[in-house]
Amino acid sequence: LGVLYTFNIIYLIKMLQQTRDQFIQLFHNTPVLVSSPGRINLIGEHTDYNDGFVLPAAIDKRIIYAVALNGTNKCNAYAAFNKEQVSFDLDAVKPTPGWINYLLGVVDQLQKRGYKVPGFDCVIAGDVPVGAGLSSSAAVEGGLVAALDHLMGYALSRMDMALIGQKAEHTFPGVQCGIMDQFANLHGKKDQVMLLDCRDLTYTYYPFNFPNQKIVLCNSMVHHSLASSEYNVRRQQCEAGVKILQAAYPQVQSLRDASMEMLEAVKDKLDNIVYKRCAYVIAEIARVQQACDYLQQGNLQEFGKLMYATHDGLSRLYEVSCPELDYLVELAKQRPEVAGARVMGGGFGGCTINLVQEDQVAAYTTYIRDRYQQKFGKVPEIYVTSIEEGVQVQ
Numbered sequence: 442l443g444v445l446y447t448f449n450i451i452y453l454i455k456m457l458q459q460t461r462d463q464f465i466q467l468f469h470n471t472p473v474l475v476s477s478p479g480r481i482n483l484i485g486e487h488t489d490y491n492d493g494f495v496l497p498a499a500i501d502k503r504i505i506y507a508v509a510l511n512g513t514n515k516c517n518a519y520a521a522f523n524k525e526q527v528s529f530d531l532d533a534v535k536p537t538p539g540w541i542n543y544l545l546g547v548v549d550q551l552q553k554r555g556y557k558v559p560g561f562d563c564v565i566a567g568d569v570p571v572g573a574g575l576s577s578s579a580a581v582e583g584g585l586v587a588a589l590d591h592l593m594g595y596a597l598s599r600m601d602m603a604l605i606g607q608k609a610e611h612t613f614p615g616v617q618c619g620i621m622d623q624f625a626n627l628h629g630k631k632d633q634v635m636l637l638d639c640r641d642l643t644y645t646y647y648p649f650n651f652p653n654q655k656i657v658l659c660n661s662m663v664h665h666s667l668a669s670s671e672y673n674v675r676r677q678q679c680e681a682g683v684k685i686l687q688a689a690y691p692q693v694q695s696l697r698d699a700s701m702e703m704l705e706a707v708k709d710k711l712d713n714i715v716y717k718r719c720a721y722v723i724a725e726i727a728r729v730q731q732a733c734d735y736l737q738q739g740n741l742q743e744f745g746k747l748m749y750a751t752h753d754g755l756s757r758l759y760e761v762s763c764p765e766l767d768y769l770v771e772l773a774k775q776r777p778e779v780a781g782a783r784v785m786g787g788g789f790g791g792c793t794i795n796l797v798q799e800d801q802v803a804a805y806t807t808y809i810r811d812r813y814q815q816k817f818g819k820v821p822e823i824y825v826t827s828i829e830e831g832v833q834v835q
């Protein structure tokens with residue numbers, strides 16, 4: 442473990458140095474460096490925009506920013522992942538296709554809230570895989586807002602930064618996401634998971650209390666182009682369910698306030714698809730609270746069962762899985778070294794999250810790679826993650 446930790450630190454330092462060097466080469470200035478992590482979520486999927494609970498953590502995959510003010514009214518941004526440089530005028534911020542949209546969205550939100558955004562140069566690098574459900578977009582948003590906050594002294598709280606990132610995502614890329622990803626990116630703590638109440642935004646840290654277990658992510662390498670539009674549809678379906686529930690139970694402001702009994706009582710008024718979406722969310726909100734108890738008790742087996750139950754609901758009721766992800770979870774179920782597995786994040790591709798006995802991780806990795814490749818003809822990427830700090834500016 443000590444070796445893995447040292448390796449992680451050396452790797453991070455190397456990424457930071459490379460990003461700084463690239464910045465100096467391109468912009469001939471000294472930047473601040475920001476490390477902005479991706480996230481995992483142990484349980485609580487599609488619950489955040491229903492005012493429910495989530496249990497995420499920041500991880501050792503990061504977007505790295507090098508940023509400096511440039512004394513102009515322009516932003517010049519270079520993305521290492523596709524070696525593309527894009528510039529935009531700070532007086533004409535508008536949605537624009539491509540990765541730059543995430544930066545534009547953040548700048549727009551800051552401007553709308555009355556914060557002066559001066560011209561800046563930046564290099565964006567890092568190792569969060571794009572489209573893998575590890576929330577590279579929240580990492581890009583959180584990294585920029587933290588960098589500008591540092592350079593300009595806005596004195597934003599971490600929660601303000603998260604809310605700015607979320608709103609940027611709503612208004613520019615147009616994904617009506619909940620708060621989980623931006624929250625986790627900015628509030629992560631080493632070896633701690635966070636139970637966030639997405640209604641009042643209060644949260645508690647809990648140690649990841651499963652000794653000798655590793656969090657292993659299996660990337661299906663599937664990236665569904667409908668992910669954002671289908672995500673928004675799921676949100677609308679939940680809202681449609683709330684409307685019907687509200688007519689019978691005025692106290693129901695969101696699915697957080699509903700029980701399965703209430704849902705059953707209005708079932709004949711609900712479209713079948715809406716019923717299935719609501720049934721999943723109501724059960725999932727309850728599972729998160731139960732899972733958190735198991736985590737505190739160190740009850741790995743029961744925690745793992747809940748993860749499998751979540752997958753089942755996401756696949757059959759919420760319909761955000763796909764054959765590749767279902768297969769990865771089926772493979773996990775056949776292995777005694779895996780306590781639980783499920784699709785993670787928005788779905789329609791990306792990763793499964795697996796809790797795997799540490800001394801079996803190598804064997805499990807080989808097993809998954811071989812079977813998956815045989816069935817789907819592509820090699821899954823597998824990441825053995827650790828839980829790390831949220832955004833850091835240096």
Ligand code: GAF
Binds near residue numbers: 487489620
């Ligand atoms: C995506 C969203 F951005 C989150 O807000 C959350 O809803 C998640 O999907 C599903 O739990 O990552």
